[in-house]
Amino acid sequence: MNRTKPINAVIDYHIHTPLCNHAKGSMEACIKQAVSIGLLEICFLDHLTIRLEKDPKSMSPEEIPLYFNAVKALKDQYSEKIAVKAGLEVDFNPSNMTTAQKIVDTFDFDVVASSVHFLNDLDVVSHNAAAGYARMDSDDLYARYLDALYQMCRYDSFDLICHLDLVKKFGRRASRDFRAEIDAILSLIRDKGYVVEVNTSGLDHPIGEIYPSESLLKTCQEKGIPVTLSSDAHNPQSVGGHRTEGIAAVLKAGYTTLTGFSRRVAYSILIDASLEKQQTEKRSGTIDYGNPEGDLIHD
Ligand SMILES: [Zn+2]
Ligand SMILES: [Zn+2]
DSSP states (O other): OOOOOOSOOOEEEEEOOGGGSSOOSOHHHHHHHHHHTTOSEEEEEEEEOOOOOSSOSSBOGGGHHHHHHHHHHHHHHTTTTOEEEEEEEEEOOGGGHHHHHHHHHHSOOSEEEEEOOEETTEESSSHHHHHHTTTSOHHHHHHHHHHHHHHHHTOSSOSEEOOTTGGGTTSOOOSSOOHHHHHHHHHHHHHHTOEEEEEGGGGGSTTOSOBSOHHHHHHHHHHTOOEEEEOOBSSGGGTTTTHHHHHHHHHHTTOOEEEEEETTEEEEEEOOTTHHHHHHHOOOOOOOOOOTTSOSSOO
């Protein structure tokens, strides 16, 4: 489906909730923030990591009904003001894809995204882990990450690929040329019809740049891969974060549309270039976010 919507095309397709054990603020506070800054659509995309851990940084599979129903209730409650979508950010792990697939098939999600956060037991996202692999050769790290990304994109289970070059998070850069590997991944993404996420959270990480990088995003555009926009917010204040920079990056790469999802079907949303200016002028600082440790759903 290709639905075109005019102006106000600012969306945020990656918002976490306290169910993942490392995000704060109620879901309703996230929606209120989104409405206050004029977002058109937002999507809760909370973590689903299927691992045996004492201290999981994810919902458990048993919590998915609670999560799904909470988003559904808020979707109805706020339908006049904003489109609220239900999604999942699945941690790619080839050994539990059957379980993940079953969960995904049980619920009527709007979008199912996938991320490489772990390379077998090597965690590429947390600060502690970054210290642990500090002595590891950067090219080895990139080779392992890109291999996992390629394996993930071979599946047909997802709609959206999150933070494509997350491996750079702590400032590590490869010295080897990985263009051939990257080209193979992007061709696979295009052939599978996946959407790539433009995730602005990297601006707040040590690397200080958006995922994907400017050149990688340009290559995505040249290959005809659609993109969506996200903040990866782990608290209400970050909803829509760095959207001006995100839109600017998307426009610079040559895109004129973003992608939204409804019940696993992607559609195009036209970007209004004048929005860049509007959004800079329209900053809100007056919203009350409520108790950050409070109720999951409500303020
Ligand atoms: Zn997270
Ligand atoms: Zn992630």
